[in-house]
Amino acid sequence: MIGSSTVDGMLRRSAARHPDRTALLFADRTWTYAQLDDAVTRAAGVLLELGLERGDRVATYGRNSDAYLLAYLGCARAGLVHVPINYALTGEELAYLVADSGSRAVLVDPSLRPALDAARLSVRTVLALRDEDDSLLTRASQGPVAELDVDVADSDLVQLLYTSGTTSRPKGAMMTHRSLVHEYLSSIVGLDLTETDEPLHPMPLYHSAGMHVFLMPYLAVGATNHLMEAPDIPEILRLVEERGLRSLFLAPTVWVPLAQHPDFATRDLSSLRKAFYGASIMPQPVLLRLQDALPELGFWNCFGQSEIGPLATVLRPEEHAERSESCGRAVLFVELRVVDETGADVPPGEAGEVVYRSPQLCEGYWGKPEETAAAFRDGWFHSGDLVRVDEQGYLTVVDRIKDVINTGGVLVASREVEDVLYTHPAVAEVAVIGTPDERWIEAVTAVVVVKEPVTAEELIAHAKQSLAGFKVPKRIHLVDELPRNQSGKLLKRVLRDDLERVD
Known part of the structure; x- marks a missing residue:
C-alpha cells in the first residue's frame, strides 16, 4: 500500500x-x-x-x-x-x-x-x-x-x-x-x-538541496524538469538559452564562475525568471553583479542544513533590496529561536545560535545516541549556526559557531572579512580562518585564490579601508584553489590543518 x-x-x-x-x-x-x-x-x-x-x-x-x-x-x-x-x-x-x-x-x-x-x-x-x-x-x-x-x-x-x-x-x-x-x-x-x-x-542529487528543495518539490507540483549529470557552466548556459528555461538553482561556487564565464555575456538568458542560491557562502559583491546583469531575474536566498531537510529560511526577491545580507525568515513548517549558551533568547540584533523545532527535522543521527542527545536539547535542534535576528524575524548569518575567530579576546566573524576581500577586483575566491598565534590566540588569516596578479600587502591595504584594525587579516596565503566537498561547502578544517603544518 x-x-x-x-x-x-x-x-x-x-x-x-x-x-x-x-x-x-x-x-x-x-x-x-x-x-x-x-x-x-x-x-x-x-x-x-x-x-x-x-x-x-x-x-x-x-x-x-x-x-x-x-x-x-x-x-x-x-x-x-x-x-x-x-x-x-x-x-x-x-x-x-x-x-x-x-x-x-x-x-x-x-x-x-x-x-x-x-x-x-x-x-x-x-x-x-x-x-x-x-x-x-x-x-x-x-x-x-x-x-x-x-x-x-x-x-x-x-x-x-x-x-x-x-x-x-x-x-x-x-x-x-x-x-x-x-x-x-x-x-x-x-x-x-x-x-x-x-x-x-545541474546540482548533485546526492545532496539534500538538489533533491529535496528543488527536484522533488518540482515533481510534486507537476513541472517539467531538465536534469544534468553535472553543473557544467557552458552547458548550463546553452540549455537555458536553447530550451527557454525559467528556473535555476546553483550553489554559490557555481554562480561565481558562471557570472565570470565569457559565455555569460553572449548567451540569451532572458527566459530565466527564478534564481536560487545558498545563504551563508554567497559573496555579496557577486550577487550584486548577477542582479545588475539580469534585472528581470528574481533571486531567492535559501538557508538551512541537512538535518532539517534542508530548507529552514528564505529571503524572497522583493526583500533583497532592503535586506541583501539576510537569509530571510522561517519557512512554512519551521519554528526557530536565537539563543545564547544557556538556551535563553537573545535580544534582536545580538548574535546567538539558531535552534529549530519542525516536523521537517530528522529523527536523530543513525547509530549515534550521544550526538543525537547533544543536538536535540530541551525540545529544540541546535544548529551550530551563529546568526542575528531582527524584530521582524529576519535572520542574518554571522558564521558557523566553530568558524568565529577569537583574536586577542575579541570575536571576529570570518564572513565579514571575506565579503570585504571579495570586493577587490583581483580576488576570485577567499576563505578566512583563525590560525594559532602566541600573541593573538588566533590570527585572522585569509586564504585567497586570485584571478590577476596581486600581493598580500595590497590585499591587506584594501581590507584596512573597510575593517577595524583587529579584523584585518594578519596573514594572507595565495593558493590555486580552495578545498571543497562536492556539495560546494568550503572545508575550513582542511585549511586549518594544512596551514598548521605549514606554520
Missing part, C-alpha cells in the same frame, strides 16, 4: 493529474509522469527481488541521472532506506558511509565501479544504476507493472542523509517520509515553485 503522505506518493498524485505531461528530461531520454511513476514501481520491485526487506539500507553511488531518481523513489516505494553517497568519495571515506549505514546493497554507476571495488566493501549485492543490460534503469523501463505488497508508513525512514562532515565524521540524519514531505511543502510555498517554471537541475 502506498501512503498518500509518503515521498513517492507525491509523484503518484502528479501522475494522476498530469499522466501525459513531460516530467523529466535527461540526456536523450524523456519521461512522462505516467511513465516515471510506472518505472518507480518497477524499480521498487527490482530492489525487493534482490532479497531486500523493509527498512534495509541501500547505498547509491552515482552521478545525476534518471536512474538515480528511480533509485531514490524506488527505495521509497519499496519501504527501503536510501543512502546517497557523494560520487567524489573513494577509499576509506566511501567504505565508512557504507559500513556506518549498514547498507545491504549498493547501486552504482558503472563508471564508478572501479572506485567501489577499490574500497573493498563487505556488501554482497551490487547493481548497476544504468548503462548495462541488467541495470536498474533497464529493468525499470520495461515489462509489466506489478502491484507491490508493501505497507509503507509516513513514519518510516526513507533516507539516511549524511552531513557534509566539514568539521568531523559525517553523521547519518534519519529522514522519514513525513519529514521530507513537510520539507517539500515548505519549499513549494517558500520558493513559489509552480508547474510552469521549467527548472534546470
Whole structure:
C-alpha cells in the first residue's frame, strides 16, 4: 500500500493529474509522469527481488541521472532506506558511509565501479544504476507493472542523509517520509515553485538541496524538469538559452564562475525568471553583479542544513533590496529561536545560535545516541549556526559557531572579512580562518585564490579601508584553489590543518 503522505506518493498524485505531461528530461531520454511513476514501481520491485526487506539500507553511488531518481523513489516505494553517497568519495571515506549505514546493497554507476571495488566493501549485492543490460534503469523501463505488497508508513525512514562532515565524521540524519514531505511543502510555498517554471537541475542529487528543495518539490507540483549529470557552466548556459528555461538553482561556487564565464555575456538568458542560491557562502559583491546583469531575474536566498531537510529560511526577491545580507525568515513548517549558551533568547540584533523545532527535522543521527542527545536539547535542534535576528524575524548569518575567530579576546566573524576581500577586483575566491598565534590566540588569516596578479600587502591595504584594525587579516596565503566537498561547502578544517603544518 502506498501512503498518500509518503515521498513517492507525491509523484503518484502528479501522475494522476498530469499522466501525459513531460516530467523529466535527461540526456536523450524523456519521461512522462505516467511513465516515471510506472518505472518507480518497477524499480521498487527490482530492489525487493534482490532479497531486500523493509527498512534495509541501500547505498547509491552515482552521478545525476534518471536512474538515480528511480533509485531514490524506488527505495521509497519499496519501504527501503536510501543512502546517497557523494560520487567524489573513494577509499576509506566511501567504505565508512557504507559500513556506518549498514547498507545491504549498493547501486552504482558503472563508471564508478572501479572506485567501489577499490574500497573493498563487505556488501554482497551490487547493481548497476544504468548503462548495462541488467541495470536498474533497464529493468525499470520495461515489462509489466506489478502491484507491490508493501505497507509503507509516513513514519518510516526513507533516507539516511549524511552531513557534509566539514568539521568531523559525517553523521547519518534519519529522514522519514513525513519529514521530507513537510520539507517539500515548505519549499513549494517558500520558493513559489509552480508547474510552469521549467527548472534546470545541474546540482548533485546526492545532496539534500538538489533533491529535496528543488527536484522533488518540482515533481510534486507537476513541472517539467531538465536534469544534468553535472553543473557544467557552458552547458548550463546553452540549455537555458536553447530550451527557454525559467528556473535555476546553483550553489554559490557555481554562480561565481558562471557570472565570470565569457559565455555569460553572449548567451540569451532572458527566459530565466527564478534564481536560487545558498545563504551563508554567497559573496555579496557577486550577487550584486548577477542582479545588475539580469534585472528581470528574481533571486531567492535559501538557508538551512541537512538535518532539517534542508530548507529552514528564505529571503524572497522583493526583500533583497532592503535586506541583501539576510537569509530571510522561517519557512512554512519551521519554528526557530536565537539563543545564547544557556538556551535563553537573545535580544534582536545580538548574535546567538539558531535552534529549530519542525516536523521537517530528522529523527536523530543513525547509530549515534550521544550526538543525537547533544543536538536535540530541551525540545529544540541546535544548529551550530551563529546568526542575528531582527524584530521582524529576519535572520542574518554571522558564521558557523566553530568558524568565529577569537583574536586577542575579541570575536571576529570570518564572513565579514571575506565579503570585504571579495570586493577587490583581483580576488576570485577567499576563505578566512583563525590560525594559532602566541600573541593573538588566533590570527585572522585569509586564504585567497586570485584571478590577476596581486600581493598580500595590497590585499591587506584594501581590507584596512573597510575593517577595524583587529579584523584585518594578519596573514594572507595565495593558493590555486580552495578545498571543497562536492556539495560546494568550503572545508575550513582542511585549511586549518594544512596551514598548521605549514606554520
